[in-house]
Amino acid sequence: MIQLHAVHHHFGERPVLRGLELTLSERRIGVVGGNGSGKSTFARLLNGLLVPERGRVLVDGLDTRTHARAVRRQVGFVFQNPDHQIVLPTVEEDLAFGLKNLKLSPADIAERVTTALRRYDLEALRHHPAHLLSGGQKQLLALSGVLVMAPRYIVFDEPTTLLDLRNRRRFAQAIHELPQTAIVVSHDLELLRDFDRVLVFDEGRIVHDDVPATALEAYVRSMA
Numbered sequence: 295m296i297q298l299h300a301v302h303h304h305f306g307e308r309p310v311l312r313g314l315e316l317t318l319s320e321r322r323i324g325v326v327g328g329n330g331s332g333k334s335t336f337a338r339l340l341n342g343l344l345v346p347e348r349g350r351v352l353v354d355g356l357d358t359r360t361h362a363r364a365v366r367r368q369v370g371f372v373f374q375n376p377d378h379q380i381v382l383p384t385v386e387e388d389l390a391f392g393l394k395n396l397k398l399s400p401a402d403i404a405e406r407v408t409t410a411l412r413r414y415d416l417e418a419l420r421h422h423p424a425h426l427l428s429g430g431q432k433q434l435l436a437l438s439g440v441l442v443m444a445p446r447y448i449v450f451d452e453p454t455t456l457l458d459l460r461n462r463r464r465f466a467q468a469i470h471e472l473p474q475t476a477i478v479v480s481h482d483l484e485l486l487r488d489f490d491r492v493l494v495f496d497e498g499r500i501v502h503d504d505v506p507a508t509a510l511e512a513y514v515r516s517m518a
């Protein structure tokens with residue numbers, strides 16, 4: 295469970311999050327809202343990439359302010375642009391990167407990497423230069439790089455924005471099949487239709503918090 299208590303955040307003079315009070319326990323949670331409404335800032339709070347100026351964020355009871363490393367292990371983060379996430383030259387090296395920091399044995403690392411490659415049919419690309427993958431393959435590699443770390447939660451910040459229709463569907467299916475809790479920030483409302491819960495942000499506040507049919511309809515109406 296992820297909890298936010300009285301969370302406020304400013305960038306300079308500008309209030310970006312205003313008094314968020316939330317308990318996130320559903321398996322699929324979508325986050326929508328206009329540009330600049332605070333969604334990405336909210337997403338970055340959930341794994342401690344950012345700590346709130348005021349208030350607390352707790353991941354299974356661990357405060358992101360005081361337990362940053364432990365929280366980072368529990369909450370994976372998939373960025374909009376996989377190029378920001380893929381750090382090593384080949385697909386295999388990139389997948390093994392985070393695992394080396396976990397001090398696993400070489401055999402354990404090899405096994406986890408192979409399992410990850412199989413999951414999204416990336417096996418033939420094991421030695422391929424990661425930067426030469428297609429956009430869809432890169433996004434799946436970025437997700438795989440998070441999954442090998444076996445987090446309990448995965449936060450996605452606009453993961454399908456750069457993908458074509460086929461890859462968007464494939465990625466949506468990948469999210470659908472994840473055993474983990476997923477919190478997904480997206481402007482792609484279709485992606486969120488079968489989720490358990492959708493939060494609608496407006497100027498740093500949550501103005502709707504409901505099942506997708508109701509929350510998305512309210513959001514679409516507010517944008518008309």
Ligand SMILES: Nc1ncnc2c1ncn2[C@@H]1O[C@H](COP(=O)(O)OP(=O)(O)OP(=O)(O)O)[C@@H](O)[C@H]1O
Nearest residue numbers: 305306310327328329330331332333334335336495
């Ligand atoms: N590091 C930062 N420094 C200063 N201002 C920032 C920073 N990050 C975000 N902001 C500002 O905070 C506000 C909220 O940004 P945020 O990225 O959370 O919005 P968003 O809802 O994700 O928007 P979008 O849909 O456009 O991605 C915006 O006005 C943005 O300019």
